[in-house]
Amino acid sequence: MTIAEQERDDVLLRRAAKGHEEAFTLLYRRHQAAMYRFALRMTGNTWAAEEIVQDVFMTLMRDPKKYDASRGALGAFLYGVARNRVMKHLERLPREVALEEKNEDGTGSGIVLKDASTPAIWLEKRERIRQVRAAVQELPAEFREAVVLCELEELSYEEAAQLAGCPIGTIRSRLHRGRALLMAKLEMLRGVSRRASVAR
Amino acid sequence: MKCEEFETIGLDAERDASLGEAERAAALAHASTCSRCAALQDSWLAAGAELRAFAEDTAMAQAPARVEMRLRQEFRTQHVTLKVRRAGVITAWTLATAAVLVGALSWVNWRKGVSNEAANHAKHSLSAANSAANNRQGTANHRAPVESGPALQPDSSESEDLVADNEWNDFTLLPGALPWDSADAAILRVRMQRSSLGALGLPVNEERASEWIQVDLLVGDDGLPQAVRLPQQ
Numbered sequence: 001m002t003i004a005e006q007e008r009d010d011v012l013l014r015r016a017a018k019g020h021e022e023a024f025t026l027l028y029r030r031h032q033a034a035m036y037r038f039a040l041r042m043t044g045n046t047w048a049a050e051e052i053v054q055d056v057f058m059t060l061m062r063d064p065k066k067y068d069a070s071r072g073a074l075g076a077f078l079y080g081v082a083r084n085r086v087m088k089h090l091e092r093l094p095r096e097v098a099l100e101e102k103n104e105d106g107t108g109s110g111i112v113l114k115d116a117s118t119p120a121i122w123l124e125k126r127e128r129i130r131q132v133r134a135a136v137q138e139l140p141a142e143f144r145e146a147v148v149l150c151e152l153e154e155l156s157y158e159e160a161a162q163l164a165g166c167p168i169g170t171i172r173s174r175l176h177r178g179r180a181l182l183m184a185k186l187e188m189l190r191g192v193s194r195r196a197s198v199a200r
Numbered sequence: 201m202k203c204e205e206f207e208t209i210g211l212d213a214e215r216d217a218s219l220g221e222a223e224r225a226a227a228l229a230h231a232s233t234c235s236r237c238a239a240l241q242d243s244w245l246a247a248g249a250e251l252r253a254f255a256e257d258t259a260m261a262q263a264p265a266r267v268e269m270r271l272r273q274e275f276r277t278q279h280v281t282l283k284v285r286r287a288g289v290i291t292a293w294t295l296a297t298a299a300v301l302v303g304a305l306s307w308v309n310w311r312k313g314v315s316n317e318a319a320n321h322a323k324h325s326l327s328a329a330n331s332a333a334n335n336r337q338g339t340a341n342h343r344a345p346v347e348s349g350p351a352l353q354p355d356s357s358e359s360e361d362l363v364a365d366n367e368w369n370d371f372t373l374l375p376g377a378l379p380w381d382s383a384d385a386a387i388l389r390v391r392m393q394r395s396s397l398g399a400l401g402l403p404v405n406e407e408r409a410s411e412w413i414q415v416d417l418l419v420g421d422d423g424l425p426q427a428v429r430l431p432q433q
Contacts, residue, residue, distance in 0.1 A: 019279040021272060021275055021279075032262065033263070036261055040258055053263045054270060061271065061278065062278070125253065151248070152251060157218060158217070172216070175212075176208050
């Protein structure tokens with residue numbers, strides 16, 4: 001029996017709980033990218049992000065009753081589980097150095113910038129992105145979460161507050177402090193970059 | 201709006217849905233009059249652009265295919281294990297139920313057997329008691345089966361019949377004999393010549409004196425005949 005793509009999450013989850021593999025796969029494909037992006041942006045580590053995504057869906061597979069449809073969307077529930085896993089990961093490895101992202105075959109992340117007109121510009125942009133990623137990774141976990149949710153995931157303050165489980169004011173405050181730290185870090189990195197290019 | 205307030209809510213006034221129109225206008229007005237806050241906002245816009253570039257960089261990021269593969273494998277294992285476990289539980293319960301049924305049936309049969317046996321035993325005891333009583337009577341009848349040849353051999357079936365029938369009244373008391381105690385008497389069937397009846401004190405037809413006849417003699421515990429009966433030929 002095939003399942004319609006537009007089938008609701010809770011319906012799919014009920015089917016998956018009864019052993020319907022296709023339903024579970026559909027749920028995974030629907031939500032995995034968002035979970036992976038969030039985990040990757042928070043941890044800066046592809047392996048950690050992969051583990052977190054796997055953990056999130058294992059939780060859903062093993063105990064689907066944990067999700068209560070009356071309390072919100074499945075996506076929000078999965079975000080909550082992913083957030084807990086990310087926080088645990090960050091607590092466990094507070095000083096983990098983010099590695100350069102690699103593809104499955106061990107090559108670089110293979111980012112293709114659509115507006116990269118020349119290799120020099122492309123390289124400069126790659127360097128800037130690396131710096132931004134490093135700056136985000138250096139933010140304390142709570143500020144980083146606010147920046148990732150509001151700036152990178154482009155959620156509203158209200159949605160971010162709901163996912164983080166705190167009031168809007170707290171999210172606004174964390175975001176403000178996170179931004180301040182991020183701007184300072186980026187200014188510093190820009191200065192270093194400028195000095196390096198002058199020296200060359 | 202003051203600088204501190206602008207730093208907190210003014211930098212992202214356009215996106216913050218919780219702010220009112222008046223607050224947005226105040227933030228805009230403050231940025232146009234305060235060069236420090238205007239520089240801060242420019243810096244934030246530049247940082248925002250770089251964050252967006254970073255966001256775009258990871259916008260298409262997806263979990264590797266191996267994660268899906270591992271999850272599906274785990275899903276299959278989990279549900280197959282669950283099915284196997286359920287089948288095992290069902291089988292175990294079925295076997296247990298069957299064992300209980302067999303046990304119960306065996307017990308019922310055993311109980312029935314025991315009660316039948318007891319009933320049979322009681323019946324046998326009763327019939328044995330009856331037989332014993334009858335045999336005691338029969339034994340008394342058979343106690344002295346003294347034979348003087350094939351002609352005098354007692355016919356056991358007939359003697360049993362005699363005893364069973366209890367036909368004591370058919371006997372004719374021999375002259376001089378006293379009434380007998382049936383418990384101690386025995387019946388003997390013998391063949392003799394009719395003339396021998398004379399020796400017992402009975403009248404004999406002289407014309408048929410040489411005839412061989414079959415006679416039942418009732419012998420007392422002293423071994424002497426006390427009565428005679430001529431069975432119907």
